[in-house]
Amino acid sequence: MTGxxxxxxxxxxxxxxxxxxxxxxxxxxxxxxxxxxxxxxxLFSGAVRFDWLPTNVVVGLGGLPWAALxxxxxxxxxxxxxxxxxxxxxxxxxxxxxxxxxxxxxxxxPLHDARPEGVTLxxxxxxxxxxxxxxxxxxxxxxxxxxxxxxxxxxxREVETTGGWHAILVSTPxxxxxxxxxxxxxxxxxxxxxGGMRGxxxxxxxxxxxxxGRRRP
Numbered sequence: 662m663t664g665x666x667x668x669x670x671x672x673x674x675x676x677x678x679x680x681x682x683x684x685x686x687x688x689x690x691x692x693x694x695x696x697x698x699x700x701x702x703x704l705f706s707g708a709v710r711f712d713w714l715p716t717n718v719v720v721g722l723g724g725l726p727w728a729a730l731x732x733x734x735x736x737x738x739x740x741x742x743x744x745x746x747x748x749x750x751x752x753x754x755x756x757x758x759x760x761x762x763x764x765x766x767x768x769x770x771p772l773h774d775a776r777p778e779g780v781t782l783x784x785x786x787x788x789x790x791x792x793x794x795x796x797x798x799x800x801x802x803x804x805x806x807x808x809x810x811x812x813x814x815x816x817x818r819e820v821e822t823t824g825g826w827h828a829i830l831v832s833t834p835x836x837x838x839x840x841x842x843x844x845x846x847x848x849x850x851x852x853x854x855x856g857g858m859r860g861x862x863x864x865x866x867x868x869x870x871x872x873x874g875r876r877r878p
Contacts, residue, residue: 709792709801714768719759719834720791720803722812724752724819733830737845739773744849746826753847754819754827756780756791756802759834762841769831769844779850780827782813789813793829794850825851 673687725733727748734740760768775795782805783790789809791802805813820827831844 709790709799711801713771713800714758714802715760715764717760718764718803719757720805721757721759722755722791722805722809722816723757724754725828725830726752733842733845737842739769739844739846741773741776741846741848744826744847746847746849747824749824750819750822752819753823754816755830756793756827757830757832758802759832762833762843765831765833765841765843772829772831772844772846777829777846777848779825779848780829781850782817820850825849 671687671689673685675683675685678684730753758765758768772793775797777793777795779794780802781792781794783792785804788804788806790804793800793802816827826847826849828848829844829846830842832842833840
């Protein structure tokens, strides 16, 4: 086993062989060798955690019409400075997190502080897992089953169209035009192959979504 990347330790033990015979082994594992990373590519890895959202969250994949982008930025309690992106297609794709006001405030603040890099959709045997990637870790949002297939397909296509530009919206689950927006976080992540402020009436954002998601298990 020598000559391969490992943990830089020596391991030894016993195993059961054919017909109940016992055998001993010893191996010296070499120190980990970093994977080569292409230029301008950032590598994220780690266990997906599920400890930042309450259980009764409504999750949806949708989009914000470009004409409404400035207004939503003005109304959001917490937001990021808009990153460089390309205004392509009909709208800015979004991951929508709907929950009660008390929960929304508690979720929006740490999400803002974590400065998420973006949302990725990871396929597994049970469906598609929506994951928020940030510098502080990988956070599971919800597993989307076959009923959300059209929304998943459209979200991926729109993120590709905008060059990876998308957003995370934290609001209430009602979907009304006057619902407060507790967080609106714009991200640029290439896909794999304020309330109380005066201004114009906000558009009904989530009536523009491709599909409202299911409640998080």
